[in-house]
Amino acid sequence: MMFLVHWFYDVVASLTRLWQKEAKILFLGLDNAGKTVLLHMLKDEVDAVVYIVDAADGARFAESKAELDTLLSDDALVGVPFLVLGNKIDLPYAVPEHDIRRCLGLDGCTTGKGNINLAGSSIRPMEVFMCSVVRKMGYGEGFTWMSQYIK
Numbered sequence: 001m002m003f004l005v006h007w008f009y010d011v012v013a014s015l016t017r018l019w020q021k022e023a024k025i026l027f028l029g030l031d032n033a034g035k036t037v038l039l040h041m042l043k044d045e046v047d048a049v050v051y052i053v054d055a056a057d058g059a060r061f062a063e064s065k066a067e068l069d070t071l072l073s074d075d076a077l078v079g080v081p082f083l084v085l086g087n088k089i090d091l092p093y094a095v096p097e098h099d100i101r102r103c104l105g106l107d108g109c110t111t112g113k114g115n116i117n118l119a120g121s122s123i124r125p126m127e128v129f130m131c132s133v134v135r136k137m138g139y140g141e142g143f144t145w146m147s148q149y150i151k
């Protein structure tokens with residue numbers, strides 16, 4: 001157990017040093033390698049969250065909603081902007097944005113796609129943008145939206 005605690009603090013300390021250098025860090029690894037657990041451990045340092053949903057995999061929307069709800073209710077992420085990307089809209093069976101919003105329970109929770117000034121309020125910036133990563137479309141608008149909320 002102490003080994004794990006020390007390991008965790010070593011990881012946080014080394015990543016903090018890297019982030020102070022404005023390094024771009026990619027977390028890569030195969031399915032089930034432990035990326036998600038590590039990211040959960042490091043979430044205290046984040047300025048924004050990009051949550052990607054496979055818009056063509058309706059069978060996993062409930063699971064995706066549960067994970068999103070867990071993140072949204074996390075004390076370490078209070079007020080942190082959330083960009084929800086509904087990915088794979090190039091596939092014919094990808095569902096439209098309003099279905100993603102409904103299935104993820106985001107109706108009435110998003111804050112608007114334009115330049116919406118939320119400074120001074122306790123409202124968490126959150127929006128849904130549909131995209132196709134492989135076709136290189138949609139996510140740019142999402143990142144532009146998100147950038148206005150990052151100091």
Ligand SMILES: Nc1nc2c(ncn2[C@@H]2O[C@H](COP(=O)(O)OP(=O)(O)OP(=O)(O)O)[C@@H](O)[C@H]2O)c(=O)[nH]1
Nearest residue numbers: 029030031032087088089090091131132133134135
């Ligand atoms: N049609 C389509 N397929 C995509 C798109 N983006 C990713 N994929 C495919 O979806 C599959 C999963 O993509 P990954 O980027 O490996 O997904 P991941 O979230 O990293 O998955 P894990 O490693 O399991 O956490 C791959 O076969 C991709 O080619 C997209 O925009 N459209």
